[in-house]
Amino acid sequence: MPQIEPLVAGDPGRLGSFRLSGRIGEGGQGVVYLGVADNGERAAIKLLHVRFSGDTVARSRFARELRAAQRVASFCTARVIEADLEGDVPYIASEYIDGRSLREVIDTDGPMRGSALERLAVGTATALTAIHHASIIHRDFKPDNVLLANDGPRVVDFGIARIIDSTGTITSRAIGTPAYMAPEQIAGDDIGPYTDVFAWGATIAFAATGVAVFDGSSIAVVLNRVLNHEVDTARLDEPLRGVVRAALAKSSRDRPTADQLLLRLLGRPESGGASPAVLTQGVQLAKPDAAEDPESTRLARLPGPTAVRTSGGFAPGPVMAGPQAPLPAPPQQQWPPPAQPGTAPLVDSTGPGRGGVVEPARRRFPVLPLTLLLVLLLIAGAAGLALLSGWRPTFLGGGASPTPTGENRAAVGVPTDDSVVEKALRNRKITIGLRNWLPGIALASGTGAGTEWKGFEVDLATEIAKALGVPTEGVTFQATERQQRPVLLAEGALDMVISTYSINSVDEVTFAGPYYLAHVDVLVKDGSSITGKAGLEGKRLCQPESSSSVGAVQSVVDRIELVPAATYTECINKLQSGLVDAVPGDDLLLAGFANRENLRYKIVGLKLTNERYAVALRKGDIRGCEAVRAAIADLYAKGTVKALMTKYFGNVEFTPELRTPTMEPCR
Numbered sequence: 001m002p003q004i005e006p007l008v009a010g011d012p013g014r015l016g017s018f019r020l021s022g023r024i025g026e027g028g029q030g031v032v033y034l035g036v037a038d039n040g041e042r043a044a045i046k047l048l049h050v051r052f053s054g055d056t057v058a059r060s061r062f063a064r065e066l067r068a069a070q071r072v073a074s075f076c077t078a079r080v081i082e083a084d085l086e087g088d089v090p091y092i093a094s095e096y097i098d099g100r101s102l103r104e105v106i107d108t109d110g111p112m113r114g115s116a117l118e119r120l121a122v123g124t125a126t127a128l129t130a131i132h133h134a135s136i137i138h139r140d141f142k143p144d145n146v147l148l149a150n151d152g153p154r155v156v157d158f159g160i161a162r163i164i165d166s167t168g169t170i171t172s173r174a175i176g177t178p179a180y181m182a183p184e185q186i187a188g189d190d191i192g193p194y195t196d197v198f199a200w201g202a203t204i205a206f207a208a209t210g211v212a213v214f215d216g217s218s219i220a221v222v223l224n225r226v227l228n229h230e231v232d233t234a235r236l237d238e239p240l241r242g243v244v245r246a247a248l249a250k251s252s253r254d255r256p257t258a259d260q261l262l263l264r265l266l267g268r269p270e271s272g273g274a275s276p277a278v279l280t281q282g283v284q285l286a287k288p289d290a291a292e293d294p295e296s297t298r299l300a301r302l303p304g305p306t307a308v309r310t311s312g313g314f315a316p317g318p319v320m321a322g323p324q325a326p327l328p329a330p331p332q333q334q335w336p337p338p339a340q341p342g343t344a345p346l347v348d349s350t351g352p353g354r355g356g357v358v359e360p361a362r363r364r365f366p367v368l369p370l371t372l373l374l375v376l377l378l379i380a381g382a383a384g385l386a387l388l389s390g391w392r393p394t395f396l397g398g399g400a401s402p403t404p405t406g407e408n409r410a411a412v413g414v415p416t417d418d419s420v421v422e423k424a425l426r427n428r429k430i431t432i433g434l435r436n437w438l439p440g441i442a443l444a445s446g447t448g449a450g451t452e453w454k455g456f457e458v459d460l461a462t463e464i465a466k467a468l469g470v471p472t473e474g475v476t477f478q479a480t481e482r483q484q485r486p487v488l489l490a491e492g493a494l495d496m497v498i499s500t501y502s503i504n505s506v507d508e509v510t511f512a513g514p515y516y517l518a519h520v521d522v523l524v525k526d527g528s529s530i531t532g533k534a535g536l537e538g539k540r541l542c543q544p545e546s547s548s549s550v551g552a553v554q555s556v557v558d559r560i561e562l563v564p565a566a567t568y569t570e571c572i573n574k575l576q577s578g579l580v581d582a583v584p585g586d587d588l589l590l591a592g593f594a595n596r597e598n599l600r601y602k603i604v605g606l607k608l609t610n611e612r613y614a615v616a617l618r619k620g621d622i623r624g625c626e627a628v629r630a631a632i633a634d635l636y637a638k639g640t641v642k643a644l645m646t647k648y649f650g651n652v653e654f655t656p657e658l659r660t661p662t663m664e665p666c667r
Contacts, residue, residue, distance in 0.1 A: 123286025
């Protein structure tokens with residue numbers, strides 16, 4: 001674990017919610033402290049140096065680091081807990097990772113071999129893939145920025161990372177660590193995701209040999225070796241040897257994408273991108289406890305077809321190329337992904353180097369379409385599990401009935417502790433709990449087999465199910481009451497719940513997400529004079545019986561008149577007729593009710609609270625949680641969430657949260 005140094009004179013004693021207890025390290029940009037919250041949670045808190053506090057460029061870089069860290073799925077990096085970029089001392093508080101850096105481990109314990117090296121390769125390739133899926137180029141991938149945590153490797157320090165603009169490339173400046181810089185960085189050419197792939201290859205080679213593969217007595221020697229010397233990968237076994245060799249190709253056009261690195265290491269076909277299910281498999285195989293099962297960390301071996309362990313059993317792997325065979329050309333896919341209706345391309349407005357030549361398609365890393373290929377892979381995985389467990393699902397020609405739910409599951413030999421991932425792979429069906437009274441969010445019409453569900457959460461649930469390998473026709477929705485949810489999940493009557501369910505520590509469930517960060521706010525007529533807290537003074541506020549949002553408004557407005565109402569529908573009617581001036585509630589709920597009205601309404605934007613709506617799973621389903629979190633991050637990255645917001649709330653003047661929420665740890 002990192003060496004914690006004592007605080008020195010001039011160090012602050014507290015930052016935000018954290019009491020500082022020591023120094024983790026110091027760099028050119030700032031000092032990193034160890035902080036402890038009142039609840040005992042520890043954080044690594046990066047404080048911008050005081051000399052930079054008035055430097056707008058330095059603050060801009062600090063803000064860019066925060067945005068980059070927030071966009072990447074937290075399973076592969078350090079989760080951002082808290083940040084203040086506006087104060088006199090800007091800081092970012094991130095999850096404290098209790099683990100040594102890869103450099104420290106290799107310097108102390110020597111080179112890695114066997115399954116430990118393979119887990120490192122899979123884990124870092126998974127992390128790099130997730131980083132690229134978030135449209136981030138790390139630009140300083142190296143052993144110092146890989147931390148070996150209890151749950152696998154994490155990639156940290158996005159201090160010089162960049163959000164990719166619409167060209168898919170960034171004009172290079174020689175930023176990075178020389179021994180892990182790619183040739184295009186040194187030459188001043190455009191850089192892209194392929195630049196990180198080169199650094200990944202150099203990092204894995206370092207882990208295998210114990211020395212920097214482009215080391216030298218001076219920077220000039222190091223740079224010359226990067227540009228002209230080939231790396232000896234003889235110490236690596238296949239398929240890792242061929243993957244690392246391909247990653248270290250001098251020409252960026254000859255390197256695989258991060259997706260292809262991961263797919264080849266897992267023995268999967270390399271066409272298409274790495275789906276959330278693939279990322280989940282990578283995370284699982286990278287965990288140190290996977291070493292207890294030697295088969296679980298074995299990479300695809302040469303020669304001939306291989307059996308690759310998936311989340312639900314074994315699926316046939318492809319025939320790998322021989323040691324000298326190059327990787328196939330990356331698929332001709334578009335990067336950045338085409339915008340969804342009503343969306344705009346991701347652009348880093350703070351970074352220099354706009355424009356430049358758009359690289360050929362092979363230099364763009366792939367997006368995440370859920371193609372027929374993925375479906376076939378999932379079917380193969382399900383078939384493997386079925387054979388191993390003695391089941392013959394109907395799609396394999398057997399006569400077994402659908403998987404039972406509730407207390408009858410164990411009686412017929414179905415594991416009661418199944419992850420939703422295994423269930424989805426095995427059955428290609430899923431049952432999801434919703435609330436059945438929220439227009440625009442989740443609302444059912446009709447009865448029995450003719451029931452039709454519509455709303456933001458309905459579509460979101462369908463997309464998450466697709467990411468788990470369940471087709472639309474395999475999704476069943478069920479109306480649920482809040483108090484029923486933990487029991488229904490525990491018994492297996494529900495596989496997940498997506499119903500404006502806020503993360504809490506009371507319910508016996510595992511939360512994945514959040515999938516949306518809602519806020520208590522107020523709804524007013526378009527053109528209302530109410531534009532902030534002060535405008536609510538002396539106004540009439542509707543008070544629906546089922547809502548606790550009134551208290552949040554009263555906490556910031558001293559004088560307000562409450563007008564009781566039985567339901568939100570009654571509140572909207574009172575607002576429409578002028579009997580009240582505003583309606584309180586979660587912004588998503590308010591937008592759903594207002595969107596169906598003929599009059600134009602707006603949500604003021606008070607953002608009085610943070611309501612973290614998440615997917616609820618059976619308590620302890622960590623594997624399912626990680627898969628769902630990856631799916632949520634992908635839906636934000638692809639613009640799907642933004643498109644759904646426009647679809648269901650477009651008639652309301654509303655500024656929803658469209659950045660990927662900071663994910664809660666799975667527990």
